[in-house]
Amino acid sequence: MTGRDGGAELEPIEPSPVVILVRPQLAENIGSVARAMGNGGLFHLRIVAPRDGWPQERAWRTGAGAHRILDSAVVFDSVAAAVGDLHRVFATCPRPRHIIKPVLTARGGAAEVVAIGQRGLRCGVLFGPERAGLDNDDIACADSLIRYDLNPGFMSLNLAQAVMVFGYEWWLARQDEQPMRELQTNETVPATKADLDHFMAHLIRECDDSGFLKNEQKRPGMIRNLRHFFNRGEITRQELNTLHGVVSELVRGRKLRPR
Amino acid sequence: MTGRDGGAELEPIEPSPVVILVRPQLAENIGSVARAMGNGGLFHLRIVAPRDGWPQERAWRTGAGAHRILDSAVVFDSVAAAVGDLHRVFATCPRPRHIIKPVLTARGGAAEVVAIGQRGLRCGVLFGPERAGLDNDDIACADSLIRYDLNPGFMSLNLAQAVMVFGYEWWLARQDEQPMRELQTNETVPATKADLDHFMAHLIRECDDSGFLKNEQKRPGMIRNLRHFFNRGEITRQELNTLHGVVSELVRGRKLRPR
Incomplete structure (x- = not known):
């Protein structure tokens, strides 16, 4: 301060x-x-x-x-x-x-x-x-x-x-109105919901692939929870790129291994 | 005064x-x-x-x-x-x-x-x-x-x-306290920062393991970005459990495979 x-x-x-x-x-x-x-x-x-x-x-x-x-x-x-x-x-x-x-x-x-x-x-x-x-x-x-x-x-x-x-x-x-809440803009680019959806699709695909979502009954609820979580607050494009990278790298081992 | x-x-x-x-x-x-x-x-x-x-x-x-x-x-x-x-x-x-x-x-x-x-x-x-x-x-x-x-x-x-x-x-x-704005509905339990840290440690460990954070120069900034992202707003214990599960499952392939 x-x-x-x-x-x-x-x-x-x-x-x-x-x-x-x-x-x-x-x-x-x-x-x-x-x-x-x-x-x-x-x-x-x-x-x-x-x-x-x-x-x-x-x-x-x-x-x-x-x-x-x-x-x-x-x-x-x-x-x-x-x-x-x-x-x-x-x-x-x-x-x-x-x-x-x-x-x-x-x-x-x-x-x-x-x-x-x-x-x-x-x-x-x-x-x-x-x-x-x-x-x-x-x-x-x-x-x-x-x-x-x-x-x-x-x-x-x-x-x-x-x-x-x-x-x-x-x-x-001195100020007429007092903004209670503002968002930073700066150089960071906020992601659109489509960008986020694209990431969600990536994540869900890999989760399916790994068997994490194999319980058909629980699957919709689990996906909803993930979506809730990633929809909390604004995400930047940069952050989404990082998250894409995390998911891709985490699964790399499985991909290399013949199933 | x-x-x-x-x-x-x-x-x-x-x-x-x-x-x-x-x-x-x-x-x-x-x-x-x-x-x-x-x-x-x-x-x-x-x-x-x-x-x-x-x-x-x-x-x-x-x-x-x-x-x-x-x-x-x-x-x-x-x-x-x-x-x-x-x-x-x-x-x-x-x-x-x-x-x-x-x-x-x-x-x-x-x-x-x-x-x-x-x-x-x-x-x-x-x-x-x-x-x-x-x-x-x-x-x-x-x-x-x-x-x-x-x-x-x-x-x-x-x-x-x-x-x-x-x-x-x-x-x-405190003096113009409103009656509660939101109520804890159902059985969701908000996670503490220690719960979140535990997850972050899990995620970072796996990211390290997979090589995602292998660039030593970029590593601190990438970790900070991840931390920023996961610290945005409130997370429930259930959500954290789901995220733990996602990470564990995504890396399972690599773990099974001898390196």
Whole structure:
């Protein structure tokens, strides 16, 4: 699931929301966040009061090529300043208490971010510091909350993974339709049913010849089972050729032997 | 989005798929994977040929409390051994080439894993090593591929994040569980991967014996193609028995004949 590709060409896909890291502690995590943002097609990164200052070389090391995102990151003193030019702000937060605000899932939040962007408005999403999460003052800067639907028995979510899940949902939300199942085409040529039939005939002929299908009563059922099996999923021409070869070679001994 | 809660009580939520890390390099990443698994409610972890051996204390350090998952992890020498007792195997893989297998999105794959689990069958999901990803021989052990729908311009996906996205989708898919989509009809028993391997060994032995695989250079690729083919979709024990019979009968002539 890896490979360093395309980091150099990362560019904003507009309208794309701003990821706002609030008081992040570890520069390594900021780099991992940038990588996750790249995966999800996000680009705009803002950092509020990073504990160890900014820039930090360590971030570029864990960024796995998402340099442009880190190069373009902007630092702010406060959440209020960081969200100043935005129209809508979401706060990710596992357990909102004493707060009444709309609470969305990651999927619902991403859909709303996309819808808002389509209206020409700018969105931001707040992610809290590694240990403590967002505090009440941070959350007060947000319009809505995003609470991830995950195992309530183990909510300890890594910062970059929180950004990953949001970016993943945002990437999907941008697409109108999501194909559930596609087939590879590439250079491989899928076999037609006639190609398959040709192989089945070959196989059955040899099975008959070898005596495997000699029980007349069981023969139709056995052939049906074989056909079921070889009809499961798509076969390529190449694979059929291999199977032809297997059958031909396996029986070669018998053919050489006078019966 | 953080806070250490509940790690000690992590328990399997059955039926839950097995996460299989193939030749992972960094123990830190294995720990981060365990943490992500806990977030998504996954529990069963298998590790194939970890580069630095196992156990490694560093994994427990990055596991953020997901100790039970790491404590229960099982190490295997090969992918084939790691999937032996499973009925269906999925391989996560960004860019499948020259392979025709069903390709699912993370969402589609998770839905299928849930549906298969409801039928009482065991699933596993393969995740490749950090840099190179799964190789063709690994993928040949899988029935279907899972390709994440993410920014094609930046596919460098961290191992723990790959597991995170799958776990997140699995957690969501469990919630819109449909009543069983297919029922096991009649007395067909799905074969495990070990059953299939047993057949593959039989087939390869006979192919070797007959000279079909005598070209040493082509042999690995030909075997991989055969494995790909027989790993496409579900096979029943009965079908495997039939296939064993076919191979045995086809070669009978040669066996009778002194070489």
